[in-house]
Amino acid sequence: MSDTLRVMRVVEGTSVDGPGLRTSIYLAGCNHRCPGCHNPSTWPFDAGEPMTVDEIMEKVLYNRFNVTLTGGDPLYHAEALLSLAKRIREAGLGIWIYTGFTLEELQEKNDEATVNLLALTDVLVDGPFIEKLKDPTLIFRGSSNQRLIDLRASEAQGKIIEYNII
Amino acid sequence: MIQVVVKRDGRVVGYNEEKIKAAIRKAMLTTDLGEDEALIHKIADRIGARGTERMTVEEIQDMVELELMNSPRKEVAKRYIAYRDQRSIARKAKTRDMFHEIIEAKNNDITRENANMNTDSPAGMMMKFASETTKPFVDDYLLSAEAREAVRHNYIHIHDKDYYPTKSLTCVQHPLDNILSYGFIAGHGESRPAKRIETASIIACISLETAQNEMHGGQAIPAFDFYLAPFVRSSFIEEIETLEQLTGKDLGHLKNVELKDYTKKELDGLEGEERLLQHAINHTVSRVHQAMEAFIHNMNTIHSRGGNQVVFSSINYGTDTSAEGRCIIRELLNSTYEGVGNGATAIFPIQIWKKKRGVSYLPEDPNYDLYRLACKVTARRFFPNFVNLDATFNQHEKWRADDPKRYLYEVATMGCRTRVFENRFGEKTSVGRGNLSFTTINLVRLAIECMPIQDREERLALFFRKLDNVLEIAARQLNDRFNFQKTALVKQFPLLMSKLWNGGDKLKPEETIEPVINQGTLGIGFIGLAECLIALTGKHHGESEDSQALGLKIVGHMRSRVNDFCEQYQHNFSVLATPAEGLSGKFTAKDRKSFGILPGITDKIYYTNSNHVPVYYHCSPRHKAEVEAPYHPLTGGGHIFYVEIDGDATHNPDAISAIVDLMDEHNIGYGSVNHNRNRCMECGYEDASADLHECPVCHSKAIDKLQRITGYLVGTTDRWNNAKLAELNDRIVHE
Numbered sequence: 001m002s003d004t005l006r007v008m009r010v011v012e013g014t015s016v017d018g019p020g021l022r023t024s025i026y027l028a029g030c031n032h033r034c035p036g037c038h039n040p041s042t043w044p045f046d047a048g049e050p051m052t053v054d055e056i057m058e059k060v061l062y063n064r065f066n067v068t069l070t071g072g073d074p075l076y077h078a079e080a081l082l083s084l085a086k087r088i089r090e091a092g093l094g095i096w097i098y099t100g101f102t103l104e105e106l107q108e109k110n111d112e113a114t115v116n117l118l119a120l121t122d123v124l125v126d127g128p129f130i131e132k133l134k135d136p137t138l139i140f141r142g143s144s145n146q147r148l149i150d151l152r153a154s155e156a157q158g159k160i161i162e163y164n165i166i
Numbered sequence: 167m168i169q170v171v172v173k174r175d176g177r178v179v180g181y182n183e184e185k186i187k188a189a190i191r192k193a194m195l196t197t198d199l200g201e202d203e204a205l206i207h208k209i210a211d212r213i214g215a216r217g218t219e220r221m222t223v224e225e226i227q228d229m230v231e232l233e234l235m236n237s238p239r240k241e242v243a244k245r246y247i248a249y250r251d252q253r254s255i256a257r258k259a260k261t262r263d264m265f266h267e268i269i270e271a272k273n274n275d276i277t278r279e280n281a282n283m284n285t286d287s288p289a290g291m292m293m294k295f296a297s298e299t300t301k302p303f304v305d306d307y308l309l310s311a312e313a314r315e316a317v318r319h320n321y322i323h324i325h326d327k328d329y330y331p332t333k334s335l336t337c338v339q340h341p342l343d344n345i346l347s348y349g350f351i352a353g354h355g356e357s358r359p360a361k362r363i364e365t366a367s368i369i370a371c372i373s374l375e376t377a378q379n380e381m382h383g384g385q386a387i388p389a390f391d392f393y394l395a396p397f398v399r400s401s402f403i404e405e406i407e408t409l410e411q412l413t414g415k416d417l418g419h420l421k422n423v424e425l426k427d428y429t430k431k432e433l434d435g436l437e438g439e440e441r442l443l444q445h446a447i448n449h450t451v452s453r454v455h456q457a458m459e460a461f462i463h464n465m466n467t468i469h470s471r472g473g474n475q476v477v478f479s480s481i482n483y484g485t486d487t488s489a490e491g492r493c494i495i496r497e498l499l500n501s502t503y504e505g506v507g508n509g510a511t512a513i514f515p516i517q518i519w520k521k522k523r524g525v526s527y528l529p530e531d532p533n534y535d536l537y538r539l540a541c542k543v544t545a546r547r548f549f550p551n552f553v554n555l556d557a558t559f560n561q562h563e564k565w566r567a568d569d570p571k572r573y574l575y576e577v578a579t580m581g582c583r584t585r586v587f588e589n590r591f592g593e594k595t596s597v598g599r600g601n602l603s604f605t606t607i608n609l610v611r612l613a614i615e616c617m618p619i620q621d622r623e624e625r626l627a628l629f630f631r632k633l634d635n636v637l638e639i640a641a642r643q644l645n646d647r648f649n650f651q652k653t654a655l656v657k658q659f660p661l662l663m664s665k666l667w668n669g670g671d672k673l674k675p676e677e678t679i680e681p682v683i684n685q686g687t688l689g690i691g692f693i694g695l696a697e698c699l700i701a702l703t704g705k706h707h708g709e710s711e712d713s714q715a716l717g718l719k720i721v722g723h724m725r726s727r728v729n730d731f732c733e734q735y736q737h738n739f740s741v742l743a744t745p746a747e748g749l750s751g752k753f754t755a756k757d758r759k760s761f762g763i764l765p766g767i768t769d770k771i772y773y774t775n776s777n778h779v780p781v782y783y784h785c786s787p788r789h790k791a792e793v794e795a796p797y798h799p800l801t802g803g804g805h806i807f808y809v810e811i812d813g814d815a816t817h818n819p820d821a822i823s824a825i826v827d828l829m830d831e832h833n834i835g836y837g838s839v840n841h842n843r844n845r846c847m848e849c850g851y852e853d854a855s856a857d858l859h860e861c862p863v864c865h866s867k868a869i870d871k872l873q874r875i876t877g878y879l880v881g882t883t884d885r886w887n888n889a890k891l892a893e894l895n896d897r898i899v900h901e
Contacts (some may be wrong), residue, residue, distance in 0.1 A: 064788070065788070
């Protein structure tokens with residue numbers, strides 16, 4: 001059933017999950033269980049409703065905004081997300097991903113689907129939410145340990161390059 | 167012999183002797199001696215015979231009084247007089263109650279009809295007294311019977327009815343070059359042509375200020391950048407001249423040196439002439455910045471119209487690509503970003519960015535950098551809004567990139583949305599023109615009246631018949647008002663007619679404005695398309711394609727009828743997507759009285775503005791754009807597209823440009839972005855949270871929450887009327 005994902009909500013045209021207006025896809029399922037998580041209802045992997053890639057793409061194509069994959073943690077579903085990410089790329093749209101893993105943890109996994117998914121991703125917002133590092137003035141992230149990693153620039157320069165806001 | 171009687175409301179009716187008899191009888195019955203039928207007959211006969219052919223009610227009552235005084239029944243006379251007094255007081259009681267409401271500075275829908283007006287101030291009260299007592303005069307003496315009835319039955323609303331007797335016009339786009347290059351006379355002061363940016367910015371204020379007192383609507387500058395640009399250069403030349411004096415050198419060749427941009431730079435490392443030139447540039451930029459700050463400050467503090475309202479001012483800019491024009495735009499945006507006083511957001515002027523491909527929108531455009539700055543500014547300060555010069559209906563075939571007066575062919579808008587462009591009697595332009603008056607149709611009431619009809623086709627057919635009928639009444643009423651307005655003398659609007667209105671300068675003070683008034687537009691507006699569609703089909707146009715098709719048919723029909731009226735009456739009629747501040751609750755309250763609470767229709771205390779998707783309806787910005795865009799080409803009198811965004815826009819100026827992109831893709835004429843902006847009045851802390859009651863930094867409870875109402879920003883909601891407050895509370899973000 002790689003064609004189906006469990007989706008909490010598709011937000012069409014939000015300004016809080018990355019630059020510009022974006023289509024944000026909130027996927028169900030997360031095991032990080034960060035204390036202070038503002039969305040614990042997304043933790044169970046059977047939460048939300050099943051949606052096919054076609055159904056999701058219908059919304060993405062209608063709105064023609066860049067896409068943010070968030071949740072839950074989308075990186076639990078790298079395999080299943082791959083075909084969606086390809087379709088988004090084919091439509092000429094960019095991708096941001098929010099994850100509770102750090103980029104280094106993901107790289108250590110050495111999982112082919114994860115590597116391929118990140119290759120299609122522009123920016124990875126990484127790391128768990130840490131309540132004592134919470135700072136409401138941070139842009140597009142919750143706690144100061146989290147990073148907005150510009151994956152393309154990082155790859156080109158061989159080191160972690162943070163995405164430059166504005 | 168009395169033939170006809172003129173009633174108090176001006177209507178003329180046939181004389182009826184029985185009315186006199188009844189009044190005398192009534193007075194007699196309150197006395198000990200009771201009625202005397204013979205005396206009643208005698209008095210009535212004498213009055214009927216002695217009176218003149220045409221008499222007023224008061225004159226007849228005076229005669230009755232005299233007859234009774236001369237009769238043996240003096241005590242009846244006393245009762246009759248006492249009765250007359252009571253009736254007279256009762257007639258005035260309504261006025262009295264209304265006066266008391268104003269005097270006590272009560273917050274209600276009379277005093278809060280207009281959120282920009284301080285009706286608690288003496289001047290504001292005075293104006294409210296005048297306004298409220300003028301309206302019945304207009305009803306009684308200036309409106310036709312059918313227009314009066316249409317208002318009474320809640321089918322139409324005549325905007326600015328209190329100004330009707332003054333013959334004033336609504337608004338104008340100022341050709342500021344006329345004033346800046348030739349000077350003008352206002353009040354008791356004569357002003358010479360401007361020579362430097364400081365004076366030019368002050369004169370711009372005075373022009374707006376003075377014209378506001380000659381009109382009943384807003385004031386706008388259609389090409390702020392183009393008009394002020396020459397004074398950037400003349401200020402720069404002044405700086406060079408100062409340096410000539412200081413250094414004793416001849417720097418004449420620098421005065422007209424070509425500059426790519428006026429950019430401030432440190433003087434370190436610069437030598438000789440280069441250093442002098444940069445010094446002159448630095449000083450010029452500082453002066454321009456200061457002048458723009460002063461302009462904004464003045465527009466927020468100088469009161470007009472008897473001192474209770476600041477000017478409803480708007481400025482359009484963004485397309486001047488000269489170094490001087492760009493300097494104006496940049497410094498205006500910079501000082502807007504900084505805010506006024508201790509950094510508060512300026513409520514006025516409404517600023518409008520002219521978005522044009524090839525000029526001020528795409529990354530390769532000369533003013534792209536300033537467009538990006540504009541998005542950053544609007545993310546924090548709500549302005550500028552965006553007018554889309556690329557929309558098919560906003561283009562002009564005569565526009566040329568190398569024409570120094572190309573702004574004449576660029577559409578400019580009043581901040582509130584009023585749009586004047588097409589012209590049957592001269593060049594298509596916004597400049598030197600404006601609206602004459604508006605009348606708005608209550609689409610919801612027409613639709614509710616058709617609800618009992620079960621068959622859809624019949625129901626819709628009846629609706630369109632009713633709509634046609636009301637459209638014709640509105641057109642006749644606007645034509646009547648036009649015919650009244652055109653009798654105004656040029657001297658009644660001295661600045662407007664001598665310097666601002668197209669062709670006005672060719673007229674003499676004692677002449678009427680008739681030869682030039684046709685440059686203005688007559689607007690037929692509409693309100694509550696959403697509720698109208700719910701009444702007709704069960705769904706509004708945001709939630710059903712079928713309703714959307716009907717909505718477009720309705721507004722398309724209005725547009726085509728309005729074109730007919732242009733031919734029939736030979737005026738510039740246009741359809742307006744009405745902004746409805748005081749109106750949004752009035753129509754609903756009355757309809758509710760007639761029809762009760764109908765779900766989705768009269769269950770809120772306001773109607774949705776014009777063609778908007780209801781504020782409570784959840785939909786994405788893309789969907790809202792797709793649904794509302796097709797109404798823009800149909801509403802030449804003005805329209806606006808709003809998106810409410812979630813989150814803190816200052817963190818995401820790209821979200822603002824994404825909305826401008828929506829306007830570009832969907833052929834939307836004018837739009838703006840709403841978002842939350844709170845500011846602590848104590849320490850200046852700002853954020854975008856939805857419900858901030860206490861400052862998280864200094865814990866002050868004095869939080870200024872900025873909101874937009876019918877296009878204007880209002881810092882406090884104290885002056886909002888109940889219907890608008892209800893609408894605000896229902897607003898949801900579009901995501």
